Structure formats: structure tokens, C-alpha cells
Amino acid sequence: MxxxxxxxxxxxxxxxxxxxxxxGVTLLGVNTGYLSSDVWVNxxxxxxxxxxxxxxxxxxxxxxxxxxxxxxxxxxxxxxAYAATWAPVDNESGGxxxxxxxxxxxxxxxxxxxxxxxxxxxxxxxxxxxxFDLGAASLxxxxxxxxxxxxxxxxxxxxxxTVNFELDGNTLKMYAASPHYQGKWGNxxxxxxxxxxxxxxxxxxxxxxxxxCELDLEDMLLSHLDIDAGAASIDASLPAPDAEGYTVxxxxxASDLDLAFPEGTPLRIETESALSSTNFTKAGLTKxxxxxxxxxxxxxxxxxxxxxxxxxxxxNVSFD
Numbered sequence: 532m533x534x535x536x537x538x539x540x541x542x543x544x545x546x547x548x549x550x551x552x553x554x555g556v557t558l559l560g561v562n563t564g565y566l567s568s569d570v571w572v573n574x575x576x577x578x579x580x581x582x583x584x585x586x587x588x589x590x591x592x593x594x595x596x597x598x599x600x601x602x603x604x605x606x607x608x609x610x611x612a613y614a615a616t617w618a619p620v621d622n623e624s625g626g627x628x629x630x631x632x633x634x635x636x637x638x639x640x641x642x643x644x645x646x647x648x649x650x651x652x653x654x655x656x657x658x659x660x661x662x663f664d665l666g667a668a669s670l671x672x673x674x675x676x677x678x679x680x681x682x683x684x685x686x687x688x689x690x691x692x693t694v695n696f697e698l699d700g701n702t703l704k705m706y707a708a709s710p711h712y713q714g715k716w717g718n719x720x721x722x723x724x725x726x727x728x729x730x731x732x733x734x735x736x737x738x739x740x741x742x743x744c745e746l747d748l749e750d751m752l753l754s755h756l757d758i759d760a761g762a763a764s765i766d767a768s769l770p771a772p773d774a775e776g777y778t779v780x781x782x783x784x785a786s787d788l789d790l791a792f793p794e795g796t797p798l799r800i801e802t803e804s805a806l807s808s809t810n811f812t813k814a815g816l817t818k819x820x821x822x823x824x825x826x827x828x829x830x831x832x833x834x835x836x837x838x839x840x841x842x843x844x845x846x847n848v849s850f851d
Contacts, residue, residue: 546588549604550581551806553611554785554843558808560615573614574785575741575762580610643720648683648694650703657701658754661727662736664708668721670739673747675726681705682726689721727751739763749793753777760786769835771796776833783807783841790837794850797834798825807844814848825850 584603591599663670675682683694690710697704709721727733734755746767753770754777761784768791781788792798800816800823816823828834839846
């Protein structure tokens with residue numbers, strides 16, 4: 532004897548089925564180039580829509596107004612369409628373009644302010660620890676033109692950021708953070724350009740929200756890289772390992788990750804993911820004993836030890 536499905540079960544299936552379908556279509560669009568990876572940043576900005584729709588489904592369940600819950604898939608589709616057409620503006624005042632078909636205008640833009648910080652030393656600094664704690668920002672990290680020189684340039688309309696330097700013995704610690712502007716309404720924008728030295732062992736800790744990050748670390752003496760990202764687009768060029776190798780720990784939400792290594796880099800990857808797509812096989816990696824390994828990896832020799840935990844992400848590795 533079969534039992535008819537309850538209306539609440541049908542609504543629940545429609546909600547989660549539509550959400551999974553939209554995530555899959557968005558991943559496909561990013562991987563095939565029809566959508567920019569910035570779409571994940573926009574989806575992350577609209578996550579309250581998910582909570583609102585989910586909450587309405589719970590409240591209206593088994594009531595005379597439950598028929599309204601059948602609109603939840605439509606609301607999700609509109610939210611994802613909105614995110615796909617919500618493009619960032621690269622201009623002096625910052626802000627965002629809203630979809631033309633919505634017929635809305637963005638809040639008044641805020642003026643951009645420039646901030647600059649630097650640290651210079653040629654003798655005392657033997658090791659560098661850098662920590663970023665950023666919200667919705669654009670971050671570019673590249674090598675400096677001088678040994679032991681750090682330069683930080685920021686253009687923002689969010690208030691004054693935090694950049695601190697502390698010399699602990701021969702270790703220089705740098706902490707950089709976005710200002711606390713939660714609760715305010717407007718077009719917020721931060722653009723960070725950071726120069727780091729190439730001749731000093733570097734440990735980099737990056738904690739970002741809805742951000743776009745370009746990390747040019749190929750010429751640096753990287754000892755450890757830690758990335759914790761929500762809805763971010765991360766493009767990183769990493770160095771070959773030195774005599775001791777180095778470790779990379781990455782924890783992603785709904786993000787797009789591209790990692791480039793020099794040709795011939797011995798690499799071992801451990802992954803734990805939910806709904807993520809990778810190009811590991813296409814990049815020439817093979818799976819051995821639970822790890823994805825490059826053809827140049829040999830146990831007992833220096834290598835890059837990469838660990839990735841991800842939710843809904845697009846992960847690509849290349850060797851140039």
C-alpha cells in the first residue's frame with residue numbers, strides 16, 4: 532500500500548532540490564567560462580534569502596497558507612539570477628551595478644580614501660609572519676623590489692583599516708584587518724595591494740569573506756600558507772618547495788580556487804569536499820593511498836603538502 536506524500540514533504544523536496552540544481556548550474560557556468568567566478572561572491576552576499584525562504588517554509592508548513600511555500604523555488608531562482616548579473620564596478624567611488632531588469636538603483640557611493648603603511652629592515656628580520664583578516668575586499672599580494680621591504684597600499688570607503696607590525700626577536704609579525712563597518716548601509720569597497728620580500732621565509736595566514744584574491748608568491752620563500760575563505764575567488768601562484776618543503780591548508784565555502792605551481796613541482800593533495808569540482812586528473816595528478824599526487828612526488832623528498840576542505844567550490848591546479 533502506498534501513501535501519498537505530505538504537502539510539507541513536497542515543499543521541502545522542491546526547496547532543496549532547486550537549491551542543489553542551482554548550485555550545480557552555477558558551478559557548470561563557472562567551469563565552462565559562461566559565468567565569472569565572482570558570482571560566488573554575489574551569491575554569498577545574498578545568503579539571507581536562503582534563511583528567509585527556509586524560515587517561511589517552516590512557519591507555513593501544515594497551515595492554510597502553505598501554498599505560498601510553493602514559491603520558494605521561484606525565489607531561489609531569482610536570487611541566483613540576480614547574483615549572476617550583479618557585477619562589481621571598478622571606479623573611483625566603488626559600488627556595484629545592479630541588474631538593469633530589476634529597475635533599482637544602488638545606495639549612494641562613498642568616497643574612496645587612500646592609506647599607506649610600510650616596514651623596512653635589512654638586518655633584524657629573519658622570518659616573516661603575515662596575517663590578513665578581511666571581509667569583502669580585493670587583495671593583491673606580490674613580491675617587493677627590495678629585500679626585507681613591506682609595502683601596503685589600500686583604497687577603501689569603509690573607514691581606516693588596521694595594519695600593525697611587531698618585531699619578536701628576528702620574526703616580524705604583520706597583522707592587517709578590514710575596519711568594522713557592520714550595520715552600515717552603502718556601497719563598501721576595499722582594494723589592498725601588498726608587497727612582501729622574496730628573501731625571507733614567509734608564513735601567510737589569510738582569512739577572507741566575500742573577496743577576490745590574487746597571490747603572486749612564486750618567487751617567495753614560502754614556509755606555510757593558510758587560507759580560510761567564505762565566498763571568494765582565489766588565484767594563487769605558488770613556489771616550488773625548498774629543501775624542507777612547505778605546507779598549504781585551505782578551507783573553502785562557496786569559492787573558486789586556482790593554484791599554479793612551477794613545472795615539475797612535487798605535490799601531494801589531501802581533499803575533503805562536499806559538492807566541489809576539480810581538474811586533478813586533467814592536471815596529471817593520480818590518486819594513491821587517498822592522496823592526489825603529481826608525477827614528480829616521491830615520499831621522503833621535499834614536496835608541497837596541500838590540504839583542501841571545501842563545500843561548494845571549483846578547484847583547479849596547474850603546472851607552468
